[in-house]
Amino acid sequence: MTDSRHDVIIVGGGIVGLAVALEITRRFPHLNLLVIEKEDRVARHQSGHNSGVIHSGIYYKPGSLKAKLCVAGAAAMVEFCYEHGIPHRACGKVIVATSEEELHPLEELRRRGEANGVPGVRLVGPPELRDLEPRASGLAALVVPSTSITDYAQVCGKYAELTVQRGGAILTSAEVISIKRGTNEVVVETRRGSFSAAYLINCAGLFSDRISRMAGDEPEVMIAPFRGEYYDLIPERSSLVRALIYPVPDPRFPFLGVHFTRRISGRVDAGPNAVLAFRREGYRRTDFNLTDLASSLAFPGFWRMAAKHWRSGLDEVHRSFSKPVFVRALQRLVPEVREEDLVAGGSGVRAQALKRDGTLVDDFQFAQSGNMMHVLNVPSPAATASLLIGRAIVDIAAILR
Secondary structure (H helix, E strand, C coil): CCCEEEEEEEECCCHHHHHHHHHHHHHCCCCCEEEECCCCCCCCCHHHCCCCEECCCCCCCCCCHHHHHHHHHHHHHHHHHHHHCCCEECCCEEEEECCHHHHHHHHHHHHHHHHCCCCCCEEECHHHHHHHCCCCCCCEEEEECCCEEECHHHHHHHHHHHHHHCCCEEECCCCEEEEEECCCCEEEEECCEEEEEEEEEECCHHHHHHHHHHCCCCCCEEEEEEEEEEEEECHHHHHHCCCEEEECCCCCCCCCCCEEEECCCCCEEEECCCEECCCCCCCCCCCCCHHHHHHHHHCHHHHHHHHHHHHHHHHHHHHHHCHHHHHHHHHCCCCCCCHHHEEEEEEEEEEEEEECCCCECCCCEEEEECCEEEEEECCCCCCCCHHHHHHHHHHHCHHHC
């Protein structure tokens, strides 16, 4: 016996799961929808621990799903924030080349931006860079005026509110214990009861691979948790940064490098680094979970990734434990920043899909399996493009055709 039956169950109350729920209630108001979230409220993890940046779409390979969804998704996010009174600001950003070796990758980013339809992108020299960011230093910079900032926790709250207004249900504190699938239904047992549905969509983020296995599928990837740690500029020194200052990213990794981000609150973040977390929700260096660590070490792709990138990984760990090293990385962008200008800030954990060959999955990855869909990799710009990602998932979902 189950407590209730639904047409669709979504596992995960982060920004992607809520965007899917919002799209289903908009497009198919007759369907009985339930969102299951293990925490006591929505957006407790990645969706509530991010930089708040509405990304422009400049980084992504032309033709990739990321590139296709990000530019349109950013416009949709700005429109959504405006419509619902959520704070947002189009502050723009600069991507700064600080060495000769970074000039060619910077030009490649410009070409990608143009190919992806990012508006207003242009290369500038040191004089115009100083006009935009007086304390920044570099040989050249790429100006991306369409980049904006918002508060994604508020966005998630509005997604949830609209979903419920349109007839959907959101059940919190309902960790999934087991999933049983039949020909015509899926039964999801949680700590708050048992629920059945004709179709299940797995948007469990850091636990999406485990939910997939719980449902009897074998995903091609493992979720590797990477913790990003931030410092905050003290208020007296926040004038060092007007908006957003980024480095030229290393093309080998799906991370953007330490940078400066002015939040919608006015606070300026510095970071993040990217270190492997020893717990899937490990926001502190001391957080540890034997099951989480063992699952990483047992996956062959983990060791292949480590063999490829061990040196970079050690650099990230060194920067995590050494504030002077962290500050030196930031000084490449803003030479005036000092150790005493920074205080410990927050952190976030990114759910990064890892293939068996050790490759870090760069694009979005969805897996259809009968009457289920598993959303296995939705890294940045997942929040930016969440409305468009929600539409794409609903388009693909077989039961909703």
